Amino acid sequence: MTDAMPASACRLLSRAECALWLQTHNQYLILCHAHPDGDTLGAGMGLRNLLRVMGKTAHLVCASPIPERLAFLTxxxxxxxxxxxxxxxxxxxxxxxxxxxxxxxxDYAERFGGAVHLAIDHHGTNTLFAEAACVDGTLSACTELICNLGEEIFGWNDTDRLMPPEIAVPLYAGLLTDSGSFQYGAVTPRTHRRAAAMLASVQNAGLSHARIAERLWGSRPLPQVMAAKAAYEDLRFFCGGRVSLVTFTPKTMETYHLTDEDIDDVINLIRGIAGVRAAVHLKPRGEGVYKLSLRCAEGFNVARVAARFGGGGHACAAGCTIEGDAASAEAAIISALEEALAEESSGEACN
Ligand SMILES: [Mn+2]
Known part of the structure; x- marks a missing residue:
C-alpha cells in the first residue's frame, strides 16, 4: 500500500504543538520501523515511557524481530x-x-500505513503520510526529538530536573546509534546538551555510558563476523577508488548462513576506507530485488543518488531498492554514483 493521504492533508506540528497533541490523546500504539535499529527502538521505548509518566496507556510494536543486542531496549x-x-x-x-x-x-505497512495519527521523525525526507507530523531533519536521532518533547512537557534538564532513567537509557542508546557515537555531521552543541540531560539521568540511576555502549557494541555475534569476512572477500572499488561496493547474493547469504540483521553493519566497514567518497552495499530482498545501503563522506550526498531510484534518507546515509539481478543493480548504482561524483568534482572524469 502507498501513502493513503496526499501530503497536504498532513498537519505539521512544532515541538510545543506536538507536546500538546500528546497530552490531548490516549491509548497509544507506537510503531517502529521494520528491521529496527537503536534509534527507532530507543525513540519508541522512550516515547512509550514518557507517555506512561504522563499517565497515558502506551505500547510498542514492530514488524520485525528485535535483534538480540537491542533486546535490552525492549x-x-x-x-x-x-x-x-x-x-x-x-x-x-x-x-x-x-x-x-x-x-x-x-509487514505492518498495509495494516497501519493509512491509519497513522502522528509521525515523529528526524528524516527531512519524511513523506508526511500521517495525519500530523513533528519532523526535524536537523537532529542526529529521533530520540533527540523525544528528549525535546520531554523537556517541553516536564522541563527536564541535566542538573536539577532529571528525566526518569527508563526514558534516558533508550534515548541515549538511540542517540549513540544514529550519531555514530557522535561522529556524524548532524551532531551539534545542542546534540551534546541533550546527551548531557540523558546521561545525567543514566548516571544518577547508577548506570553508565560505558554500560550502554557495551550492550550496543561490546559483543559482536559470530554471524556478523562471518558477514564481515564475506564482505571483504567481495569488496570491489569503482570510480578510481572513490566508490567501494559489496554485494551479498542469495548464494553468499546461504553459504555463510547469514540473515539480514547479520549484514547490516557491513556498510560501516566499507565506508571508512582511505580515498572512498561513497560506499554501497547490496543485499537480496526477495526474488529479483536488491536493497541498497549507501553511505558517504561529509560533503557528498547519497540521499540524492538514492532518490533517483525512489529511495531516500539522510545526506550521508541513504537507501533504495533496485529490481533486477546483482550485476544490473550494481551497474545502475555505479553509473548513478559516477555521475554524482563527476558533478561534485565539476566534470572531472570518473573511471
Ligand atoms: Mn533514526
Whole structure:
C-alpha cells in the first residue's frame, strides 16, 4: 500500500504543538520501523515511557524481530507484536517513530500505513503520510526529538530536573546509534546538551555510558563476523577508488548462513576506507530485488543518488531498492554514483 493521504492533508506540528497533541490523546500504539535499529527502538521505548509518566496507556510494536543486542531496549523481548499486547487494550492513537515513509513499516505497512495519527521523525525526507507530523531533519536521532518533547512537557534538564532513567537509557542508546557515537555531521552543541540531560539521568540511576555502549557494541555475534569476512572477500572499488561496493547474493547469504540483521553493519566497514567518497552495499530482498545501503563522506550526498531510484534518507546515509539481478543493480548504482561524483568534482572524469 502507498501513502493513503496526499501530503497536504498532513498537519505539521512544532515541538510545543506536538507536546500538546500528546497530552490531548490516549491509548497509544507506537510503531517502529521494520528491521529496527537503536534509534527507532530507543525513540519508541522512550516515547512509550514518557507517555506512561504522563499517565497515558502506551505500547510498542514492530514488524520485525528485535535483534538480540537491542533486546535490552525492549525489556529483553525479541518480538513486539500487536498479538502480544495486554488483553483488553484497544489502541486509539497510532504514532510512528523514526519512520520516513509507509513501506518502512514492513509487514505492518498495509495494516497501519493509512491509519497513522502522528509521525515523529528526524528524516527531512519524511513523506508526511500521517495525519500530523513533528519532523526535524536537523537532529542526529529521533530520540533527540523525544528528549525535546520531554523537556517541553516536564522541563527536564541535566542538573536539577532529571528525566526518569527508563526514558534516558533508550534515548541515549538511540542517540549513540544514529550519531555514530557522535561522529556524524548532524551532531551539534545542542546534540551534546541533550546527551548531557540523558546521561545525567543514566548516571544518577547508577548506570553508565560505558554500560550502554557495551550492550550496543561490546559483543559482536559470530554471524556478523562471518558477514564481515564475506564482505571483504567481495569488496570491489569503482570510480578510481572513490566508490567501494559489496554485494551479498542469495548464494553468499546461504553459504555463510547469514540473515539480514547479520549484514547490516557491513556498510560501516566499507565506508571508512582511505580515498572512498561513497560506499554501497547490496543485499537480496526477495526474488529479483536488491536493497541498497549507501553511505558517504561529509560533503557528498547519497540521499540524492538514492532518490533517483525512489529511495531516500539522510545526506550521508541513504537507501533504495533496485529490481533486477546483482550485476544490473550494481551497474545502475555505479553509473548513478559516477555521475554524482563527476558533478561534485565539476566534470572531472570518473573511471
Ligand atoms: Mn533514526
Amino acid at each position: 525489556e529483553e523481548r525479541t518480538q513486539c507484536t500487536p498479538e502480544q499486547l495486554p488483553a483488553g487494550f484497544e489502541w486509539e492513537t497510532v504514532v510512528t517513530v523514526d519512520v520516513a515513509s509507509v513501506p518502512l513499516l514492513g
